[in-house]
Every structure is written in structure tokens, then in C-alpha cells.
Amino acid sequence: MDTRIRLALDTTGDAGTRVRGEAAPDDGAAVDEAEAPHVVVVALTGPLSQVTARPLAERLVELLRRHGGVVVDVSGMKLTHSGAVHAFAEAAALAGEWPDVRLALAAPDATTAALLVSSRVAQRVPVHPDTATAVAHLDERPELVRGWWRFTVDPQAPGAARGHVRRVCHRWAVDEEAREAAEIVVTELVTNAVEHAASASVVEVERREHSLRLTVRDFDLAPVPEAHLPEPTSPRGRGLAMVAAVSRAWGVESHRDGKTVWSEMTTTA
Known part of the structure; x- marks a missing residue:
């Protein structure tokens, strides 16, 4: 069964930015990430900006190295800087080699989806219309x-x-x-x-x-x-x-x- 985690991208002014991770399984129980499920579905909320991109990439690297397979639901994310989408490709590159680590994105809006393609991030991190499709195809080799x-x-x-x-x-x-x-x-x-x-x-x-x-x-x-x-x-x-x-x-x-x-x-x- 997939484990679901919420990651809130919060800007904290001059103090910097943090990525807050909160486990949110369907039954409301706490998630022990050390159990290392096969796939983790991460629901992003809040702004993805130049400031929040780096801590997001670092958090995704941690999850990829721990669990191996991660699907990121970006439907609740607000993209505020076009270059910030490279955080996903950066995480995939730093975490390790496919197929040991597998990262995919799910449910982007039309603007974000087009940017992921034009920036070539989608070559490294496959993009799917919904989380179920992303999970089903997570083991397939990316274009790059x-x-x-x-x-x-x-x-x-x-x-x-x-x-x-x-x-x-x-x-x-x-x-x-x-x-x-x-x-x-x-x-x-x-x-x-x-x-x-x-x-x-x-x-x-x-x-x-x-x-x-x-x-x-x-x-x-x-x-x-x-x-x-x-x-x-x-x-x-x-x-x-x-x-x-x-x-x-x-x-x-x-x-x-x-x-x-x-x-x-x-x-x-």
C-alpha cells in the first residue's frame, strides 16, 4: 500500500525557507518512514519559488534514498518562478541511479506541465496526469x-x-x-x-x-x-x-x- 506524505513549502521571510513534512495516511495514524515502503506519494502545497526549490530538492533526495520510489503530486503547488522546476531534476540526479531511485510527478496544471517539458525536466522525471498513473508507471525507465x-x-x-x-x-x-x-x-x-x-x-x-x-x-x-x-x-x-x-x-x-x-x-x- 502506498504511503502518503504532505510537504508544505513555507517562506519564512529573512530567516529563510523550510520544507515541512507531515505524514498523512488515510487512517490518520503516524507514519514510520524507517519502514521504507516501496512507494511514497508526496503531496506538495504552497509556493515553489527560487527560495523553496533547494530545500524541496534536499527533502526529495532524502525520501528517494530512503524509499526508492517517490511520486510527487504537484496539484496543490503554486509555481512562482519558472526555474524552480529544476529542483525535481536536481533531486533525481543527486539521489542516485535509476532504477535504485525512481521519481515521477503527477497532476500538474497545464502551465506547469508545459514548463516541465520545455525545460527538459520531464526527460529526467516523468510527468503523469494523476498519481495512480504515476505509481503504475514508476518502474519504467525515464527518457534520460x-x-x-x-x-x-x-x-x-x-x-x-x-x-x-x-x-x-x-x-x-x-x-x-x-x-x-x-x-x-x-x-x-x-x-x-x-x-x-x-x-x-x-x-x-x-x-x-x-x-x-x-x-x-x-x-x-x-x-x-x-x-x-x-x-x-x-x-x-x-x-x-x-x-x-x-x-x-x-x-x-x-x-x-x-x-x-x-x-x-x-x-x-
């Missing part, structure tokens, strides 16, 4: 699923990154060819971060229909060398050539404090 991990300058980082990528590819039903390509890419790029850039790195993987995108962010200001095969006698330098060979597309984005190398692979589903 994502995983991310941080690594230190450690010789074991490339192997750890490869293991994470292999694990999520299996859970997200990525075909073997794309999975193997992703493992090659993340191994080469994290190895470059550790051995050449001497930098920590952040790995992100995104899964969409027929597409897998992998990025490795480092904090080295040196430019990325050309992706070409070295001389046959050279023991090093094949990393970016391997990335280029197994990727549908790849590239580099520069930042003030480093760079991101990205790679995309085509998947069969």
Missing part, C-alpha cells in the same frame, strides 16, 4: 537516466570507472557493443586524467533511447593533443585514437579550470 562518479588521482581510478560504467550499462539494458565501447572510452580518458593530467576527474554517463553519452571532466589546463596513432614503437599515446575509433562522435569542451572530453555511442534500443 544518468550516473556520475568522482575519482582522485589514483592508479586504480580507471578500473573503478570502468566497473561503474559496466554496471550501469547492464542495468540500463545497453547492448554489448555500445557497452564495450563505453568501457574503452572511460578507461582511456580516466587514465589520461590520472597519468598525464595528474588530475582528479568526474565521470558522467547518460542513457537515452538509441544513445549513450559519456563525459570525463578533469582539472588540467593543458590542451588535449590530436587524436592520432603514435609510432608503432611508442608505448603510449593511443588513448584518444581509441576514443575516436569507437565513438559515433566525440569532442572537447574547455573550461577555465580544465576540460571535458565527451563521447557518444549508438545503442540498439
Whole structure:
């Protein structure tokens, strides 16, 4: 049976904002959240604004990590700032990986529903017309699923990154060819971060229909060398050539404090 919780979004002036959570089961009894039901339905009331967005995201992260599945009924919510809808995508990203955490929204008004689509929040957090439909479809994979991990300058980082990528590819039903390509890419790029850039790195993987995108962010200001095969006698330098060979597309984005190398692979589903 679903557990239902009310979350009131209250602005408290200069003192800041809090998200009040009050359990509200049908029989009026108190809810012990430690029992961790399979699905929690959260009914939001009050204004969702720039001020209330962050504490809402933090509260949803707590609920997702504790219960795994959360449906948010937004019919009683008043949206006062368009950017605040990103709180839902932020919560989904911070809480963990699908299918361990599953978040969906239910019963938005027409304006909010359109904004969720135009802002692309609906790609990460599915939107449904009512809570019953949202609960029924909560286990379905969203249009976009994502995983991310941080690594230190450690010789074991490339192997750890490869293991994470292999694990999520299996859970997200990525075909073997794309999975193997992703493992090659993340191994080469994290190895470059550790051995050449001497930098920590952040790995992100995104899964969409027929597409897998992998990025490795480092904090080295040196430019990325050309992706070409070295001389046959050279023991090093094949990393970016391997990335280029197994990727549908790849590239580099520069930042003030480093760079991101990205790679995309085509998947069969």
C-alpha cells in the first residue's frame, strides 16, 4: 500500500525557507518512514519559488534514498518562478541511479506541465496526469537516466570507472557493443586524467533511447593533443585514437579550470 506524505513549502521571510513534512495516511495514524515502503506519494502545497526549490530538492533526495520510489503530486503547488522546476531534476540526479531511485510527478496544471517539458525536466522525471498513473508507471525507465562518479588521482581510478560504467550499462539494458565501447572510452580518458593530467576527474554517463553519452571532466589546463596513432614503437599515446575509433562522435569542451572530453555511442534500443 502506498504511503502518503504532505510537504508544505513555507517562506519564512529573512530567516529563510523550510520544507515541512507531515505524514498523512488515510487512517490518520503516524507514519514510520524507517519502514521504507516501496512507494511514497508526496503531496506538495504552497509556493515553489527560487527560495523553496533547494530545500524541496534536499527533502526529495532524502525520501528517494530512503524509499526508492517517490511520486510527487504537484496539484496543490503554486509555481512562482519558472526555474524552480529544476529542483525535481536536481533531486533525481543527486539521489542516485535509476532504477535504485525512481521519481515521477503527477497532476500538474497545464502551465506547469508545459514548463516541465520545455525545460527538459520531464526527460529526467516523468510527468503523469494523476498519481495512480504515476505509481503504475514508476518502474519504467525515464527518457534520460544518468550516473556520475568522482575519482582522485589514483592508479586504480580507471578500473573503478570502468566497473561503474559496466554496471550501469547492464542495468540500463545497453547492448554489448555500445557497452564495450563505453568501457574503452572511460578507461582511456580516466587514465589520461590520472597519468598525464595528474588530475582528479568526474565521470558522467547518460542513457537515452538509441544513445549513450559519456563525459570525463578533469582539472588540467593543458590542451588535449590530436587524436592520432603514435609510432608503432611508442608505448603510449593511443588513448584518444581509441576514443575516436569507437565513438559515433566525440569532442572537447574547455573550461577555465580544465576540460571535458565527451563521447557518444549508438545503442540498439
